[in-house]
Amino acid sequence: MALVLEQINVEGLAHLSYLIGDDKAGVAAAIDPRRDVDIYLQRAREMGVRITHIIETHIHADFVSGSHELQVRTSAPIYGGKSDAYQFDLHQLSEGDELKIGNVTLRALHTPGHTPEHVSFLIFDAKQGKEPFGIFTGDTLFNLDVGRPDLLGGGTEKKLAAQLYHSIFDKLVPLGDRMEIYPCHGAGSACGKSIGDRRQSTIGNEKIFNPALQERSEEEFVEWVLRGMPEPPKFYARLKKANAQGAKVMGCVPTLQPLSPQEFEKMMADKNTIVIDTRSILAFGGGHIPGAINIALRAEFPNWVGWMIEPEKTLLLVIESDRDVKLVTEQLFRLGYDNLGGYLHDGMTSWQNAGLPLQHLGEWTVYELNKHKEDPNLTVLDVRSDDEFQQGRVPGATHIYVPHLEEHLDELDKNKAIATYCGSGYRASIAASFLQKHGFDKVINVPGSWNAWKAAGLAVAS
Secondary structure, three states: OOEEEEEEEEOOOOEEEEEEEEOOOOEEEEEOOEOOOHHHHHHHHHHOOEEEEEEOOOOOOOOOEOHHHHHHHHOOOEEEEOOOOOOOOOEEEOOOOEEEEOOEEEEEEEOOOOOOOOEEEEEEEHHHOOOOOEEEEEOOEEOOEEOOOOOOOOOOHHHHHHHHHHHHHHHHHHHOOOOEEEEOEOOOOOOOOOOOOOOOEEHHHHHHHOHHHOOOOHHHHHHHHHOOOOOOOOHHHHHHHHHHHOOOOOOOOOOOOEEOHHHHHHHHOOOOEEEEEOOOHHHHHHOEOOOOEEOOOOOOHHHHHHHHOOOOOEEEEEOOOHHHHHHHHHHHHHOOOOOEEEEEOOHHHHHHHOOOOOEOOEEOOHHHHHHHOOOOOEEEEEOOOHHHHHOOEOOOOEEOOHHHOHHHHHHOOOOOEEEEEOOOOHHHHHHHHHHHHOOOOOEEEOOOHHHHHHHOOOOOEO
């Protein structure tokens, strides 16, 4: 054997990183590593290789890079594209520069558009001829999508979109239909408009099925790619800054400490502390700690923590089961939440057995919502995105996208009941718990929300 190539998927963030190398030579490179780096070291040991190169395709915005964590553990140098934005020691590569990893060669290809410094890497294997067989595309090209060019802001969107056009059509498409593409993200990431489900593809497949690769002029492409771009999560700017500076090295994922109900309650008194309840929306509605924010531990969990929770806060966690403690801790670590106060030992069972206060959240089916929607003492609050709201809504609904709820609280009447809904009830429960925390007493969540409303065939406003 010689070539080793392994994709490592991070659920929730839909982040794809890679180990590539030569097991005969005993060397490998880690590409776009996540912050909890033990997985790369473990897989390297299992494959009989050592990590000699750490590669960044670009300055990431959606997760804390693990390059520095991995460098401390391996002493391997970090490589990336040319940019003054990097504020740490990085071997900056120009187009055409090559990295030799045993019989494997990676050749840098400057592919700006998602970011100015972005580089992709052509993959050569000496046993498979003189031509490259694949390319690590980072956030330039995904299955059914391309990297969004609007994250830098400041009026750079059109310039980056034009650069993206040339990266795709002048550099990637000419590589040929058989070229395998290995992107940095899969479905669920907000680094594109609507990334497809496949975590690996080919140029030929994307030419047929990817709407971004359909024939257009540069001007038409720029207009198309920027049209209808969803709002980027607000934590992206924070993480891009952190990654440009070089992420803080922690050495390992912190251990989340169990707290008794009394210890937990005492820590809650600190105004800089916030309680995140990761249980399901139905469990949360049945009874929860007063003031807790419900962000259920599903695939969406890290993105919505990033949207809703400031990293300076000390976090206290309510977790469904002790089995989930490790997963919750890892998810928070990947987003740079390092101020972890602990979790409630034995969950809500210990809290209720200690006789401590409970708060409840009303829950309606869509039929109950339909029955009450015209009540003058009720506000029906749609907390979906602007685009979702425009495509159809509950008649008479008020609209505030859940990440912007805090800045619009004064537009809501505390004397009225508020029924929140979203696509499935997940974001609606975040919104409902947030409203409760801010003194709204009569709050109702609608599990199933818009999905259930349409399934029930109820009236739709547009």
